[in-house]
Every structure is written in structure tokens, then in C-alpha cells.
Amino acid sequence: MYLEDNQYNDIREAIRDLMKQFPAEYFRKIDEEKAYPEQFVNALTQAGWLAALIPTEYGGSGLSLTEATVIMEEINRQGGNSGACHGQMYNMGTLLRHGSEAQKQRYLPKIATGELRLQSMAVTEPTTGTDTTKIKTTAVKKDGRYVVNGQKVWISRVQHSDLMILLARTTPLEQVTKKSEGMSIFLVDIAQAMQQGMTVRPIPNMVNHETNELFFDNLEIPEENLIGEEGKGFKYILDGLNAERTLIAAECIGDGYWFIDKVTQYAKDRQVFGRPIGQNQGVQFPIAKAFINIEAASLMRYEASRRFDAHLPMGAQANMAKLLASEASWEAANACLQFHGGFGFANEYDVERKFRETRLYQVAPISTNLIYSYVAEHILGLPRSF
Numbered sequence: 001m002y003l004e005d006n007q008y009n010d011i012r013e014a015i016r017d018l019m020k021q022f023p024a025e026y027f028r029k030i031d032e033e034k035a036y037p038e039q040f041v042n043a044l045t046q047a048g049w050l051a052a053l054i055p056t057e058y059g060g061s062g063l064s065l066t067e068a069t070v071i072m073e074e075i076n077r078q079g080g081n082s083g084a085c086h087g088q089m090y091n092m093g094t095l096l097r098h099g100s101e102a103q104k105q106r107y108l109p110k111i112a113t114g115e116l117r118l119q120s121m122a123v124t125e126p127t128t129g130t131d132t133t134k135i136k137t138t139a140v141k142k143d144g145r146y147v148v149n150g151q152k153v154w155i156s157r158v159q160h161s162d163l164m165i166l167l168a169r170t171t172p173l174e175q176v177t178k179k180s181e182g183m184s185i186f187l188v189d190i191a192q193a194m195q196q197g198m199t200v201r202p203i204p205n206m207v208n209h210e211t212n213e214l215f216f217d218n219l220e221i222p223e224e225n226l227i228g229e230e231g232k233g234f235k236y237i238l239d240g241l242n243a244e245r246t247l248i249a250a251e252c253i254g255d256g257y258w259f260i261d262k263v264t265q266y267a268k269d270r271q272v273f274g275r276p277i278g279q280n281q282g283v284q285f286p287i288a289k290a291f292i293n294i295e296a297a298s299l300m301r302y303e304a305s306r307r308f309d310a311h312l313p314m315g316a317q318a319n320m321a322k323l324l325a326s327e328a329s330w331e332a333a334n335a336c337l338q339f340h341g342g343f344g345f346a347n348e349y350d351v352e353r354k355f356r357e358t359r360l361y362q363v364a365p366i367s368t369n370l371i372y373s374y375v376a377e378h379i380l381g382l383p384r385s386f
Contacts, residue, residue: 008067008070011067011070011071011074012070012074014047015049015071015074015075015078016074016078018043018044018047018049019074019075019078019079019080021043022037022039022040022043022080023079024079024350026039026040027040027079027080027081027350027353028347028348028350028353030208031208031353032347034204034208035208036084036159036160036210037081037084038160040080040084040085041084041085041160042114044075044085045113045114046114048060048061048112049061049071050085050088050089050114051111051112051113052067052068052071052089053065053068053089053092053093053096054092054096054108054111054112055096055108058104058105058108058109058112059108059109059112059113060108060112064305064309065093065243065246065247065305065308065309066302066305066306066309068089068247068305069246069247069249069250069301069302069305070250071089072086072089072247072248072250072251072254073250073251073253073254073257074254075251075254076251076252076253076254076255076258077254077255077257077258077261078254078258079258079350079354081208081357082247082251082254083156083207083209083251083357083360084157084160084210085119085157086244086247086248086251087118087119087120087121087156087157087161088111088117088118088119089243089247090121090240090241090243090244090247091118091119091120091121091165091240092118092240092243093239093240093242093243093308094121094165094185094227094236094237094239094240095107095108095118095165095187095227096108097236097239098185098227098228098236098239099187099227099228100227102224103187103224103227107163107187111163116162116163117157117160117161117162117163118161118162118163118164118165119156119157119160119161119163120155120156120157120158120161120163120164120165120190121155121164121165121167121237121240121244122152122155122164122165122166122167122188122214123135123152123167123237123241124152124153124154124155125137125150125151125152125153126151126153126213130366130367130370132167132183132234133173133179133180133183133234134173134179135150135167135168135169135183136150136151136169137149137150137151137152137166137167137168137169137216138150138168138169138170138172139168139169139170139184139186139221140170141170141223141230144222144223145220145221145222145223146168146170146184146186146220146221146223146225146226147218147219147220147221148166148168148186148197148216148218148219148220148221149216149217149218149219150168150216151213151214151215151216152166152213152214152216153203153213153214154203154211154212154213154364155211155212155213155214156209156210156211156212157210157211158190158200158210158212158214159200159202159210159212160210161190162189162190162191163187163188163189163190164187164188164190164193165185165186165187165188165227165237165240166185166186166187166188166221167183167184167185167233167234167237168183168184168186168233169182169183169184170182170183170184170230170231170233171183171231176231180234180235181231181232181234182231183231183233183234184226184227184228184230184231184232184233185226185227185228185233185236185237186221186225186226186227187225187227188219188221188225189225193219193221196219196220197216197217197218197219197220198214198215198216198217198219199214199215199217200212200213200214201213201214201215206356207356207357207359207360209357209360238315241318241365242304242308242314242315242318243308243318244365245304245318245319245321245322245365245366246301246304246305246308246314246317246318246321246322248322248325248326248361248365249297249300249301249304249318249321249322249324249325249326250301250325251325251361252297252322252325252326252328252329252358252361253294253297253298253301253325253328253329255329255332255333255354255357255358256290256291256293256294256297256325256328256329256331256332256333256358257294258354259290259329259332259333259335259336259351259354259358260287260290260291260294260332260336262336262340262349262350262351263287263332263335263336263339263340264278264287266339266340267283267284267287267339270339277339283339286331286334286335286338286339287332287335287339289331290328290331290332290335291332293324293327293328293331294325294328294329294332296324296328297321297324297325297327297328298325300317300320300321300324300325301321301325303317303321304317304318304320304321315374315378316374316375316378316379319366319371319374319375320371320375322361322365322366322371323368323371323372325361326358326361326362326368327362327368329358329361330358330359330361330362333351333354333355333358333359336351336355337351337352337355373385373386
């Protein structure tokens with residue numbers, strides 16, 4: 001168990017029991033077929049894990065972000081891929097903290113039971129990337145509704161979700177005093193939108209991560225689907241983005257432990273030149289170093305989620321947790337693949353699948369270099385570099 005925190009053993013054991021229904025062969029087959037793990041997501045939903053952050057008064061589990069990170073970590077540590085369902089966790093932050101009581105009453109109980117899925121968040125655009133304040137998708141208010149035009153890219157799980165959080169400009173950039181103002185958040189009914197002006201175009205990619213390009217052509221959204229106040233959407237969505245980065249840090253930590261578990265056992269068993277390869281320091285040291293970095297990343301994850309749960313500023317901690325965890329998991333992935341030799345490339349060992357899955361988080365949901373820039377400017381006080 002390494003240095004695992006015993007405080008969350010009940011959650012860990014429950015997730016491990018659930019994951020026994022979904023062994024490596026299940027996720028391997030899903031990956032080979034580029035399919036969506038419906039059975040897995042349904043099982044998590046029925047057990048209440050995807051309603052972790054929904055308060056009990058709305059039918060959820062009422063857990064903290066800290067506990068939610070343990071759920072995501074443990075899924076990945078058991079060989080699963082939380083990327084199929086993690087959106088429902090972090091999208092809750094925006095709706096829970098900034099949605100109206102009417103919106104919460106209408107949607108949260110159905111999300112908790114699985115009648116509705118809230119798996120998608122549409123922020124990124126082809127020409128703006130992480131420069132969110134420059135988004136070009138507009139939402140113009142007209143006769144009790146908003147008319148949306150524009151484009152989004154890399155929007156995940158649209159085809160397996162009922163609802164989507166959408167960020168759009170309601171005031172042109174040149175008319176606001178601060179570039180982070182003038183953006184608003186909407187809750188979109190996906191099935192309805194696809195009949196009234198939203199087009200979904202899938203993007204095939206190297207990871208089995210259902211992601212899409214979206215096009216909006218005079219899509220009409222009811223005024224009551226606006227979350228919070230008009231023009232304050234960027235501030236609101238940061239809650240969701242910080243939760244996302246913290247949860248993904250936890251997924252990377254789970255991946256990292258999976259790689260360490262896998263390669264440690266293999267290094268003990270694999271005999272070359274009459275001795276286990278794990279007896280060689282050239283094998284031991286990279287594995288030990290990766291493990292140390294995973295442990296350190298885990299501590300930063302707990303600090304970020306603790307601050308989120310206490311409603312304290314935690315953007316720095318969320319970003320640093322994501323960076324540390326993604327780099328540690330990638331380091332562990334490289335060691336695992338390297339020391340499995342040719343077997344690491346064979347599908348049946350699952351190393352190559354997990355290798356691809358964890359590599360994604362060097363880039364998404366925010367790249368490593370942008371986190372360095374954030375820390376340099378906002379924490380160390382260095383001049384803005386871009």
C-alpha cells in the first residue's frame with residue numbers, strides 16, 4: 001500500500017470492489033473498439049460515486065472534493081480510465097456554486113440518479129486555445145433567449161452527455177473594461193441543441209477519449225439557462241477549472257501508482273542473466289524516483305482539494321498539483337514501458353494503453369508551460385511573458 005492515507009480506506013475499498021467487475025480485459029476491449037465504457041459509467045452512477053459532489057438534499061453523496069479525488073485516483077490505479085466520466089465531477093463546481101436554486105432543484109436530483117448526465121464543458125476554441133478571454137463564440141440576448149454563434153473544439157463526451165456547460169461572450173471584448181469580463185455561462189440541453197443549430201463533429205485521436213468540434217449556427221438558449229449573472233462567467237468557470245485540474249492530478253497519481261505496481265512486480269519476476277532485473281540499480285532507481293515524485297504530487301493534490309473544500313483561493317495549488325502529478329505519472333509510465341521491454345508494447349500487458357492515456361495530461365486541460373508561466377507571474381511576481 002506504500003504510504004497511502006488510511007483516512008479514505010472505506011472509499012478506496014469500495015472502488016476496488018466495484019472495479020473487480022471491470023478487469024483489464026474490459027478496458028482493453030473498450031480501447032481497441034474506440035468505444036465508450038457505458039457499463040462502467042452506469043455502475044459508478046448507480047453506486048453514487050458520480051454524484052459525489054452533489055449535496056445530499058439534492059440526492060447526491062455530499063462528499064468533498066478531497067474525497068472525489070480519491071475516487072478518481074483509485075479508478076485509475078485499478079487500471080480504469082476516469083476520463084470517461086470525470087466531467088460530471090468537475091462540472092458540478094460551476095453549477096453548485098453559481099446556479100440558482102431553481103436550476104439546482106431541476107437538474108441535480110436527475111444528475112444524481114443518472115437520469116441526466118452533465119459530462120461536457122465547452123470553453124476551448126480553435127483560434128484561442130487557453131487564451132480564454134479571446135473566445136469568439138457569442139451569445140446575444142434577444143426576446144427572452146440567447147442566440148449563440150461560433151465554434152468550440154476538443155469538447156469531450158458530448159455524445160454521451162445530456163447537458164453541457166457553455167462559455168460564450170455576451171459583451172464584445174472591445175466594450176469591457178477588463179478582458180475577463182463580458183463572458184457568461186449557460187447550461188445547454190445537448191439533444192435539443194443538436195436539432196436547433198449545434199453541429200457535432202468527432203475528432204479521432206490517439207487516446208480513446210471521445211472528443212469533438214462543435215459549431216453553433218443561431219442556436220437559441222432559454223434565458224433561464226444562464227448560470228449566475230451575465231458577464232461573470234469567466235470568474236464562475238474558474239471553480240470548475242480548478243476542480244478539474246485537481247481531479248486530473250488525482251487521476252495521474254492513480255496512473256502513476258498503477259505503473260509502479262506493474263513495473264515493480266515485473267522487475268521482481270523477470271529473470272535475465274540469472275537474476276531478477278529489479279536487482280539492478282539501473283532499474284531500481286528510475287522506479288524509486290518516479291514513486292517519490294508521485295508521493296509528493298499526492299500531497300499537493302490534498303492541499304489543493306483541502307483549500308477548495310474550505311472555499312479558499314486554490315488556483316496555484318490546483319495548477320501545481322496537476323503539473324507535478326502529470327509529470328510524475330509520465331515518469332512512471334516511461335520506466336514501466338522501458339523495463340517491460342518489448343512486452344510493454346503488447347496490448348495484453350495494458351502498459352501501452354495506460355502510457356497513451358496518461359500522456360494526454362501533459363497537454364490537457366492546461367499545458368505544462370502555461371502552468372510555469374502562471375506560477376512565474378502570479379506567485380513569483382515576474383513580468384508577464386506573453
